[in-house]
Amino acid sequence: MTVWDRPEPPTRPVPLDRERIVGAAVALADEGGLEAVSLRKVAARLDAGPMRLYGYIATKEELFDLMVDEVYGEILPEEEPGDWREALRVLAHRTRQAALRHEWLADLLGGRPALGPNGLVVAEATLSALDGLADVDTVMRAVETVSAYFTGAIRHEIANLRAERATGLSKHDWQHAAGPRLTRMLATGRFPALAKAVHDGTDVDAEASFATGLEWVLDAVAARLALPSG
Incomplete structure (x- = not known):
């Protein structure tokens, strides 16, 4: 029970x-x-x-389950999404926003399925948006793939926020402090790909990085859904 x-x-x-x-x-x-x-x-x-x-x-584990379901109430979509892509996009962004309000959520994401009432409503809303687009196994893999992306991205972002608080250094402060050593290492010529990324890459904030990665994953899911079954 x-x-x-x-x-x-x-x-x-x-x-x-x-x-x-x-x-x-x-x-x-x-x-x-x-x-x-x-x-x-x-x-x-x-x-x-x-x-x-x-x-x-x-048990404390039951308490954690209840806490997660409470936050899933904040993740519930405010209105029915227009299509499957919007449903998965909303799920990802609302999960990220909830985790930024409740950082501990990042530690509990990606485990057992959420079986509380709010978690079940979120799952139903997500799966129903893909219903009929492919066989049920393909739909499940699509949802799992997107979930794996945003769970990892959220954990990475929260880990960085915690590191900033622990060290007192912002991302740019840390880059400035680590800059001299990184410059020396890149000057050896042993890391050409890394040097190109550091010197030519565009620095974007966490929200922009999350949104871009999510769209790439959704593109991959769309391509898979377009394949004939069998």
Whole structure:
């Protein structure tokens, strides 16, 4: 039985429900990451005894599942997408925006499928946009491919944000600090492709890089969907 199927216990002197518990857990994670979340800390946030929470949530993993589903409520499309490409594009961008608001989400993306009510609605909206365009296995691989791209890109972006905070150096500060060594290494002539990228490449921000990569992946999916089945 999943956490969503298990009934909640009756109300006691300090009113609790899973919605309040999850809200407190999300707030703690937003402030200090997943390491700041425990049933004991959530209980303290709600002025309740830790044992009270076990009537609602059996394990920290269940709590994480509920937290992810709560954020999936922010990822839900605001309106029905016009086509499959827009559906996958909206899913990717809204997931990225949610992860920037809740950085801990990046640590939980890409694991087991989200089976909470919001996660199921997101999955249904995404798959239904591709329904009938190809056989079900091709549709599943298409969604998995796009998901793999944006999950990796989001994790990379969040890792960079965390590194900036840990070191106190912005991307440009770090580049300036590392510049002399990189210049010396490139001057050896051993890294011509890297030298070309450094000297001739265009520096773009994370949002532009994410959007460009996403469109390339969607182009590849479109090409595959256009192939005859069999």
